[in-house]
Amino acid sequence: MDIIDRKIINNLQGGFPISERPYADAAKQLGITENDLIERITQLLEQGMLSRFGPMYHAERLGGGLTLAALCVPEADFEEVAAQVNAFPEVAHNYARDHELNMWFVLATEQPERIDEVISEIETKTGLSVYNMPKQAEYYIGLQLKV
Amino acid sequence: MTELTIDVDDRRIIQATQAGLPLTPMPYHTIAEQLGLSADEVMGRLQRMLESGIIRRIGAVPNHYALGFKMNGMTVWDVPDEHVDELGQRVGQLDFVSHCYCRPRHLPQWPYNLFAMVHGRTQSQVEEQIQQIAELLGDFNRGHRTLYSTRILKKTGLRIG
Numbered sequence: 673m674d675i676i677d678r679k680i681i682n683n684l685q686g687g688f689p690i691s692e693r694p695y696a697d698a699a700k701q702l703g704i705t706e707n708d709l710i711e712r713i714t715q716l717l718e719q720g721m722l723s724r725f726g727p728m729y730h731a732e733r734l735g736g737g738l739t740l741a742a743l744c745v746p747e748a749d750f751e752e753v754a755a756q757v758n759a760f761p762e763v764a765h766n767y768a769r770d771h772e773l774n775m776w777f778v779l780a781t782e783q784p785e786r787i788d789e790v791i792s793e794i795e796t797k798t799g800l801s802v803y804n805m806p807k808q809a810e811y812y813i814g815l816q817l818k819v
Numbered sequence: 820m821t822e823l824t825i826d827v828d829d830r831r832i833i834q835a836t837q838a839g840l841p842l843t844p845m846p847y848h849t850i851a852e853q854l855g856l857s858a859d860e861v862m863g864r865l866q867r868m869l870e871s872g873i874i875r876r877i878g879a880v881p882n883h884y885a886l887g888f889k890m891n892g893m894t895v896w897d898v899p900d901e902h903v904d905e906l907g908q909r910v911g912q913l914d915f916v917s918h919c920y921c922r923p924r925h926l927p928q929w930p931y932n933l934f935a936m937v938h939g940r941t942q943s944q945v946e947e948q949i950q951q952i953a954e955l956l957g958d959f960n961r962g963h964r965t966l967y968s969t970r971i972l973k974k975t976g977l978r979i980g
Contacts, residue, residue, distance in 0.1 A: 681886070686876030690862050690869070693844055710842050713879070717839070724880040726840035727865065729833060733873045734825065740922065742929075758973040766972035769893065771964065773929065775972070776893075803929060809904060809921040811911035817938070818914060819886050 673721065676704060678819050680712055681721070685816040737784035739806040741791065742773040743798065750774070756797050762790045773803060825873065828856065829864055836865075840877075883917070888938040890945045892965040894952060895931035897924075902959050903933055909955055910935050915948045930962060937965075 679702055689697045695713075696706035704712075716722045731738050745753045750768075757763055757777060766777040781787055791802045825833070831854050841849040847865070851858040868874045883891065898906050903921050910933070911919035918936040935952060939945035945965075953960055 681879055681881055684878045685881065686878045688840075688877040688879075690847065690865050690877070692848075692858075694846065695844060706844060710844070714842050716879070720882055720885045722879050723882040724839045725842075725878070726836050726838070726880075727868075727877045728875045728880060729837060730873055730875050733871075734833070744928075754972045763973060765974050767968040768970040768972055769966040769968050771966045773966075776966070776968075777973070803925050805922040805925075807920040807922055809907060811904075811907035811919040811921075813911050813917065813919065816914070817881050817883065817886070817888070817917070819881070 673716075673819075676702070676708075677712055677716060677721075680709070680716070681817075681819050731780060735784070737779070737781040737787040739779050739787050739804055741777055741779060741794075741805060742803040743775040743777075743794075743800050744773050744803075745775050745798075745800065753798050753800065757794060760790060760794065762786065825868070828854075828860070829868065829873075832856075832861060832864055832868075883938045887940050890939045890942055890967070892937050892939075892945050892949070892967050894935045894937055894949055894965045895963060896933040896935070896952070896956060896960055897930045897962040898933050898956060898959045899961075900932065906956060906959055907933055910952055913948070913951065913955075915939065916952075931964065 683702065684698060688694060691697050693706065695709050699706045699709040702709065713722070713725050717725060743753065743757070753775065754766065757775065758766055762779050762781050764778045764780045766775065768774060769776050779787055779790055781790065791804055795802050832850065835850050835853060840846040843849045847861045848858040851861045854861070865874065869877065907919050907921055910916055915937050916935045917938055920934045921932055922934055924930055924932050937945055937948045939948055949965055953963065
């Protein structure tokens with residue numbers, strides 16, 4: 673990664689134009705050519721520095737259900753419970769974290785009412801109580817990651 | 820922000836772009852060709868979804884971990900409910916915070932209502948960031964924890980549309 677790659681990451685986390693030649697328009701702002709910008713983005717994606725380049729959608733506004741939930745899993749059962757939880761296709765992410773609530777996962781469903789069903793199915797399957805923590809408010813993120 | 824319902828063509832555009840835009844000089848035209856729509860139609864629909872907030876933003880989605888931000892902490896704070904929105908907005912402005920939400924408490928086990936995800940290159944950098952949040956919250960901070968992820972158990976992208 674050189675200074676131009678950093679400039680791309682720092683300046684293009686939003687505001688990519690919706691226009692006939694958006695790469696050319698964005699490249700002009702960065703002082704490089706359209707072709708150079710396309711090649712650099714391709715490379716940054718291949719190297720894994722960017723996980724994606726394009727629109728970021730707001731899942732809830734699309735009508736689906738989304739929540740963060742946690743479990744307090746006894747250490748001895750951790751792997752078994754992880755497998756049980758991960759088996760639900762509605763579980764998008766699942767992380768082990770260092771707290772008494774040691775398993776944290778995101779549920780994403782096409783139908784909002786499916787969230788409560790999946791939670792009770794997970795409770796039945798694991799025999800544990802799910803701590804459901806849907807977001808009640810989301811705060812605007814001002815500045816973005818600087819590299 | 821205006822509420823907007825999405826129709827079948829919006830949904831097709833979402834499906835065609837959620838993994839990324841084509842890396843072609845005229846990416847919206849490329850999508851339009853794939854979907855059998857006009858480029859103006861695709862651009863107009865994307866513009867509407869951006870204005871209504873269905874699209875948060877368009878651009879590069881950085882991989883924090885690959886870029887050297889290997890420490891991520893979920894910081895959680897117990898602040899008075901009547902101040903959570905004002906405090907959350909200020910915490911969200913910090914440049915190392917990538918997500919900031921109000922979530923329900925589960926008393927007595929879980930007294931925290933403000934969540935802020937922080938990213939740093941080192942543990943000490945993350946601890947400094949937590950200190951900055953604590954200073955910003957001042958006396959409104961009635962208790963906090965930082966939960967570091969110790970292992971990814973599952974990670975599939977959110978598939979929508």
